Amino acid sequence: MFFSRLITLALVSLSATTLAIPTSTRNSLLDSERYHEDHKRHHPSSGTNSHPSASASGVKRKATQTAVATFAVLGAATDLARCPVEQMACPITSLTESELAAADDDVPWECVSPQEDLYSCGGCATLGTGIDCTAIAGVDSVSCTAGTCLVHSCRSGFLPTSDLQACNVDSNTTDSTLSATSSTATIV
Incomplete structure (x- = not known):
């Protein structure tokens, strides 16, 4: 009795494992072709050479570069140069308005989520625009x-x-x- 249950359990386990092995449902050649076509569509190349052409100097290339992103004032609602979307850059230490206006990019800062940050709720607590809820x-x-x-x-x-x-x-x-x-x- 025990032995037959053990055999049954082993067979059920083996069949479940075999069914769990991923198998291809499509032709792999078709998938490969579709991948390469999609890749070409998203990364077009000019002619057969996909590498950029060489230039005599970097002057032309430098002239077409866009301006480097500048930092917004600390505590600005959006400062994508410092923090991801829905976060803001707050100075680590408290600053007055005059100190903030004179501050350069060397002022230490941190990214906070003003909608949920316990220590800078609603804005930067170090600038007076937010509240430290624990205080x-x-x-x-x-x-x-x-x-x-x-x-x-x-x-x-x-x-x-x-x-x-x-x-x-x-x-x-x-x-x-x-x-x-x-x-x-x-x-x-």
Whole structure:
């Protein structure tokens, strides 16, 4: 009995493995031809030589080059020279408007996602256009959603505001309770 079940299991396993092996459903020659035609369409060449022709000097080539992408001001909504789409370049340290205007490309910066970055929610916290959600007074648990800080819970002695963007001191607690941080007020 046991031996027959073992044989049956082995045969089922073997057939499942055999069926899982990928097999060609088309003619490989046809696929090869179609690939080369598609490749030629996307990468056209002039004549039989696909390499660029040599020139006596690089003068003509340099004249036709486009200008190098310049950096936008730090904190600009789009700065594709520094960061991918939907991110912005923020300075690492805080800068005033006058320091930002005088800043060159050597200022250290980082790419942030202002729609979801906890430390630069809604913009660059180092420029004052965004908020560090973790620095909200009395906050215990917080997230950044759609560029807005969303308070999930506050430390003991604090209650979340009605818009869930801050924590207010609970008027029903005493000063001794405010120093305790073991319990939290949680929004359900």
